[in-house]
Structures are given as C-alpha cells and as structure tokens.
Amino acid sequence: MKTTRPNYPITVVLKGLAVATSEGSGVCYHYQKGSDGCCYQKGREGKRVDDFLQEMLVKSLWKVLVKMQKSFWQGCFSFLVGMAICDWMKPYYRDTLFNTLWDACTHQAARACYLQSLEPWLLNDRLPNLPPFISQEFVTHYENKGFLQALEACLVHLEVTSIDIDQVMRLCWTHGLYDAIIHIHNRAMKDYVTPLQDLMPILQAALSTGKQLTDRQIVLGNKLLVYISCCLAGRAYPVGDIPEEDVQSVKYEVFKCLTSLHSKDASDNELPYPYLRTLLQFDTREFLNVLALAFEEPEFTSELGLRQVQRLVDILLLVMVKGSGFMPSQVGSLFTFLARQLAKPWCGLHVDRQLFEQVVEFLTESSGSTSLGHHEERQQALLELMRVGGLQHFDQDRLLRLADKAGFYRVCELLYEQRREYEKILQCYLRDALRRPQVFSFLHNLLLLCSGGESGCTPRIEAQILDSIAELLDVDPGRTGQVVCSHLPHLVPAIVEQLRDQRELLFRFLQAVFHYRESHNRDDLPLEPHLVELYISLLCEHAPNQVLTFLSASDSYRLDNAISIVKSCGHAEATAYLLERAGDFRGALTLLLEKLEQRLAAGERGEELGVLVSTLKALCQRASASMDEKSRQEMWFLLLECIMRPQRDKTHNSQGSCIEGICGTDSKCELP
Numbered sequence: 001m002k003t004t005r006p007n008y009p010i011t012v013v014l015k016g017l018a019v020a021t022s023e024g025s026g027v028c029y030h031y032q033k034g035s036d037g038c039c040y041q042k043g044r045e046g047k048r049v050d051d052f053l054q055e056m057l058v059k060s061l062w063k064v065l066v067k068m069q070k071s072f073w074q075g076c077f078s079f080l081v082g083m084a085i086c087d088w089m090k091p092y093y094r095d096t097l098f099n100t101l102w103d104a105c106t107h108q109a110a111r112a113c114y115l116q117s118l119e120p121w122l123l124n125d126r127l128p129n130l131p132p133f134i135s136q137e138f139v140t141h142y143e144n145k146g147f148l149q150a151l152e153a154c155l156v157h158l159e160v161t162s163i164d165i166d167q168v169m170r171l172c173w174t175h176g177l178y179d180a181i182i183h184i185h186n187r188a189m190k191d192y193v194t195p196l197q198d199l200m201p202i203l204q205a206a207l208s209t210g211k212q213l214t215d216r217q218i219v220l221g222n223k224l225l226v227y228i229s230c231c232l233a234g235r236a237y238p239v240g241d242i243p244e245e246d247v248q249s250v251k252y253e254v255f256k257c258l259t260s261l262h263s264k265d266a267s268d269n270e271l272p273y274p275y276l277r278t279l280l281q282f283d284t285r286e287f288l289n290v291l292a293l294a295f296e297e298p299e300f301t302s303e304l305g306l307r308q309v310q311r312l313v314d315i316l317l318l319v320m321v322k323g324s325g326f327m328p329s330q331v332g333s334l335f336t337f338l339a340r341q342l343a344k345p346w347c348g349l350h351v352d353r354q355l356f357e358q359v360v361e362f363l364t365e366s367s368g369s370t371s372l373g374h375h376e377e378r379q380q381a382l383l384e385l386m387r388v389g390g391l392q393h394f395d396q397d398r399l400l401r402l403a404d405k406a407g408f409y410r411v412c413e414l415l416y417e418q419r420r421e422y423e424k425i426l427q428c429y430l431r432d433a434l435r436r437p438q439v440f441s442f443l444h445n446l447l448l449l450c451s452g453g454e455s456g457c458t459p460r461i462e463a464q465i466l467d468s469i470a471e472l473l474d475v476d477p478g479r480t481g482q483v484v485c486s487h488l489p490h491l492v493p494a495i496v497e498q499l500r501d502q503r504e505l506l507f508r509f510l511q512a513v514f515h516y517r518e519s520h521n522r523d524d525l526p527l528e529p530h531l532v533e534l535y536i537s538l539l540c541e542h543a544p545n546q547v548l549t550f551l552s553a554s555d556s557y558r559l560d561n562a563i564s565i566v567k568s569c570g571h572a573e574a575t576a577y578l579l580e581r582a583g584d585f586r587g588a589l590t591l592l593l594e595k596l597e598q599r600l601a602a603g604e605r606g607e608e609l610g611v612l613v614s615t616l617k618a619l620c621q622r623a624s625a626s627m628d629e630k631s632r633q634e635m636w637f638l639l640l641e642c643i644m645r646p647q648r649d650k651t652h653n654s655q656g657s658c659i660e661g662i663c664g665t666d667s668k669c670e671l672p
Contacts, residue, residue: 221283447488572595
C-alpha cells in the first residue's frame with residue numbers, strides 16, 4: 001500500500017529538520033509526528049531517514065526561494081543553507097550544494113544569503129575547498145558589501161586552488177589586506193620572502209616622512225613583526241604550520257632577507273641593511289624581542305646558527321651604535337638585548353671590551369623613560385650578565401657606583417653579597433620601593449644565618465639596624481618590633497635611646513614590642529620599669545583610651561612613678577585606678593567626683609556619664625569592704641551629694657539618669 005507523505009508547513013519543516021539533524025544525519029531510528037507536527041526520534045531501529053531528511057530539505061529550500069523578497073524568508077533560507085552545508089559535506093552531495101542549489105538562487109537576495117551562509121563554515125575550516133566560481137562570487141559580494149575584514153579572515157582559511165589569485169591579489173593590494181597577501185604568496189608559490197620585499201617599502205616610506213604613523217601603517221608594522229616571528233619559529237602566518245619539509249629553508253631565506261645589504265629595488269642613496277633599519281625604527285624593543293625568541297630555536301644554537309647570530313649582532317651594532325638616526329633609548333634597548341644574549345649558557349658572541357663597558361654604562365644610565373618596566377628590564381639584563389660571569393673583568397667598585405646611581409638595588413645586593421658585606425644589603429631593600437616590605441624577611445634570614453656561625457656579621461648588622469630604625473618603623477612598626485624582639489632583644493634600650501627625640505616613632509616601636517611580648521608570652525624580654533613607665537607616658541600622649549587597659553594588664557611599673565605620669569597627663573580614670581591600687585580610696589573617689597561634677601556642670605548627658613557614675617559606684621562598693629561604718633557612710637553620701645546637687649537647680653534635669661545609674665531603674669538606693 002502506497003503511503004502519502006504529508007505536506008508540512010515550512011515552520012514545522014524547519015523545526016523538524018533542526019531536531020533531526022541535531023541527532024546526526026544517517027542514524028537509524030523511527031520517526032513520528034509529534035503534537036506540534038514535527039518529526040522526532042523514536043528509537044534506534046527501523047529505516048534510515050537520511051533520504052527523507054534530504055527530500056524535506058530540498059523541498060524547503062525551493063519553497064523558500066520563491067519568497068525571498070521578504071526578510072523573514074531570507075532568514076529561513078540562510079538557516080536552510082547552513083543545514084544543507086552541514087548535512088551535504090559528503091562528496092556525493094557536493095554537486096547538489098554547489099551547483100543545483102546555486103543555480104536555483106536566481107534572485108539577488110538568495111545569492112547574498114547563500115554566500116554569507118558560507119562564512120562561519122569557512123572560518124571553522126569546514127569548507128577549505130570551494131569551487132572557483134563560488135569563491136569568485138564570494139569575494140566579489142564581500143567586496144561590494146564592504147565586508148573586507150571578514151573577507152580577509154575567510155581567505156586565509158581557503159586553499160589557494162579555490163580562488164582566482166589575480167582577482168584576490170588586486171583586491172588585497174587595493175584595500176591593504178596584508179594577511180591575505182602573505183597567505184597567498186606562502187601557500188600558492190611557497191614564497192616567504194616576497195611579502196617582506198613588497199610590504200617593507202610601504203612601512204619604510206611611512207617612517208621616512210617623520211610624521212606620526214597612521215593606524216593602518218602601525219597595523220602593517222605589527223603584522224610584519226608577527227610574520228617574521230612566525231617564519232623564524234617555523235609557524236605559518238596567520239594560522240597553521242609551515243610544512244615540515246620547508247621549515248629549514250623558510251628560516252634561512254627569511255633570515256637572509258632580513259640581513260641583506262640592500263633591498264630588491266634599491267635606490268642609489270639607500271642606506272645599508274634597509275630591512276633591519278626599518279624594523280628597528282618602527283619598534284626597536286619588539287623587533288629585538290622577535291630576534292631573541294628566534295635565537296631560542298635549535299637552528300640558532302648550532303655552530304652555524306651561532307655564526308649567523310654573531311653576524312646579525314655585528315650588523316645591529318654597526319647600524320645602531322656606529323651609525324646614526326637612533327635615540328639613546330633605542331640603543332639602550334639594543335644593549336639590554338645584547339646583555340641577555342651574552343647571559344645565555346650557549347652564547348658564543350664575541351664583543352670587544354670597550355663595547356662591554358658601553359653596554360654597562362647604557363644599562364645603568366637613565367634612559368629618559370619613566371617606565372618602571374623599562375627600568376626593571378635593564379636591571380634584569382645586567383643581573384643576568386653578572387650571574388653568568390660576563391662582568392668579571394669589570395671594575396666592581398665602579399660597577400657598584402653605577403648600579404647605585406641607577407637605582408639598581410638588586411645589582412647592589414648581589415655585589416654586597418659577593419663581598420660578604422651583608423649589613424649594607426639592608427639599605428638596598430629600604431631604598432627599593434618594590435621590595436621594602438620584604439626587608440623583614442631578609443633580616444630574619446640574615447640574622448638566622450649569623451646566629452648559625454657566620455662570624456663577625458652580627459655587630460655590623462646591629463649597627464645598621466640602629467641607623468635605619470626610623471625607616472624600618474616607617475615600613476611596618478609591628479614587624480620591626482617582631483624582628484628586634486625575636487632576634488635582638490638586647491637592642492631595645494639602645495633603640496629607645498636612638499628614638500628619644502622622635503616620640504611618635506618611639507611610641508610605635510614600644511607599642512610593637514609590648515604587643516609582641518603579650519601575644520607571644522615573652523615575659524623574659526628585658527623590659528626595665530623605666531621603659532614601661534616611658535611607654536605609659538607615650539600612651540597618654542598618643543592613645544589615651546588604651547592607658548587604663550595597659551595599666552590593668554601590667555605590673556612591671558613602679559606605682560608612684562606611674563601615678564605621677566598619668567596625673568601629670570590629666571588622665572583621671574587611670575590616676576584613680578592607680579590610687580586605688582595604692583590603697584588611697586578617698587583620693588581615687590575625690591578625683592572621680594571632681595570629674596563627675598565638671599561634667600554635670602557642663603550639662604553633659606548620655607552613656608559616658610552613666611559609665612563614670614557606674615565606675616564611682618563600683619569603687620565605693622570595693623572600698624566599703626575595708627572601711628568602718630562611719631567612713632562608708634561619708635563616702636556614699638559624698639557620691640550621693642554630687643549626684644543630687646543638680647536636682648536643687650531647677651535649670652538642670654539630668655539627675656534622673658544619674659540616679660538610675662547608681663541606684664537602678666526604680667530610683668532606690670540602699671546605703672550601707
């Protein structure tokens with residue numbers, strides 16, 4: 001019995017095709033029409049639906065083609081073409097995709113949708129080969145639409161056999177599609193030198209004007225640097241890899257081109273080595289970085305490769321040092337590059353002694369750049385040169401002076417370490433803004449080294465710490481106190497004497513010392529009573545709210561001296577606390593009552609006043625245990641009189657809160 005296939009609406013077909021193809025074309029399964037009219041997978045047994053899907057897709061494409069005037073149907077067509085490409089990648093469907101379907105696209109909108117639907121598949125390398133007539137139409141369409149960047153991105157993913165080289169090269173030169181130009185030369189003609197010879201004069205001409213380069217010219221220069229880097233590393237540009245059998249010849253030819261004495265169409269007044277000169281003038285630092293990366297390749301570490309490197313270095317020195325036209329910062333970049341090359345273990349460069357001195361002087365001179373990165377790069381280059389013994393012949397005292405003047409404190413540290421002058425390294429950390437916080441780790445490790453048997457260094461380090469104590473405290477008072485207390489506790493009195501005239505720094509130091517002592521339970525630290533009393537005085541000046549807490553937690557001070565200190569500083573609560581400890585309850589009460597009267601007279605309200613009243617109440621309660629009845633009554637009546645006095649003055653109304661503070665919320669008080 002013949003089965004009639006239903007004529008589904010186009011929207012149902014589109015959804016059904018999307019569901020079916022997402023499961024994978026050609027898989028064996030049943031299909032059935034769902035509640036929305038779509039075909040869905042039912043199981044993995046039954047007939048293949050591949051043919052049915054193809055039939056649905058073709059019918060849908062043809063149905064949409066007759067309605068391309070409307071944007072909705074253009075979107076449907078783009079969707080269907082994308083599905084067709086995905087499903088018709090098999091060779092036996094190629095004719096349908098690129099001939100039958102293309103021939104059916106007679107309307108301009110249909111052809112535009114068809115061509116633009118190819119782009120994502122080209123970029124994903126799913127369509128590396130297009131029929132030439134399709135690629136011609138694709139190039140023409142994208143040029144007319146102005147999609148030049150997208151066109152260039154697609155061209156570098158296409159096999160050159162798929163394109164009309166003459167058409168594409170004319171377009172690329174007209175619009176400056178440099179990536180595509182390089183790609184076609186490399187892939188079609190296996191020519192990696194001509195792109196350099198053709199593109200370099202454009203950049204050279206732009207630089208010769210002395211004007212600011214345009215964005216397009218800067219893009220060209222950057223592309224040339226990346227292209228050279230890829231060639232010298234054996235990679236294709238802008239994507240992929242150079243065929244393995246061509247890698248050696250490509251590296252050799254590109255290197256030979258760069259170091260050529262004159263360009264292909266040299267004029268009579270052309271300066272020697274135009275390609276190297278142009279790239280150095282465009283971006284000295286980045287071009288030298290390209291060369292440095294290339295010199296890591298095996299070809300440049302062999303005997304022949306090292307001779308090529310030597311020749312290139314000689315040319316660079318000839319062009320930049322013995323020649324003219326380069327700024328000191330550019331020459332400095334060259335010397336930084338040289339220093340790093342000389343530091344390589346396999347380096348066999350021969351540089352005369354005078355040039356070595358020039359290298360060191362350039363590295364240690366101010367380059368005119370305020371960039372911290374450039375400063376660190378020069379310092380790192382000099383460090384690498386020193387560590388491989390490249391400066392053994394250089395006057396070390398002169399090198400130290402130059403490094404100190406340049407602010408190369410890591411270089412100074414290395415020189416001091418070689419001389420075993422460890423104490424001088426402390427200033428290298430303190431003067432280096434990037435490493436100042438690391439000074440304490442350095443001191444910790446150094447003092448451990450000295451305690452482990454490094455003879456004679458401890459006294460010199462102690463003297464240096466004393467001289468630099470203010471700077472150390474400025475970096476971190478807490479860690480300064482920790483280093484001193486854990487390694488050099490006997491220095492505490494000397495440091496106190498050193499800071500005698502700098503009371504704020506002295507306070508920060510003693511605060512760190514006492515904090516370390518308390519947090520580490522170091523009761524063995526030699527803190528004499530006069531140091532504790534000095535700290536109490538400093539607390540009264542700089543942190544009066546901490547005085548009472550400290551006095552309560554410590555008993556290392558002399559009571560009479562402490563009373564004198566806090567009394568002279570006007571700290572009533574602390575004075576009262578100490579008077580109470582001395583047994584002078586009446587003196588403590590009198591002092592606090594005076595403060596309460598002052599506050600009441602000033603009309604103060606609020607929590608602080610209640611705290612003071614509570615303090616007085618607690619004092620009276622503690623004192624009552626050691627007094628006779630008469631003395632207790634006198635003491636309590638003094639407190640009560642002070643609190644009730646404002647009640648007699650009708651202009652004051654604060655007594656309620658005071659009474660509650662001493663007697664409770666019911667305003668009752670039981671006197672002893």
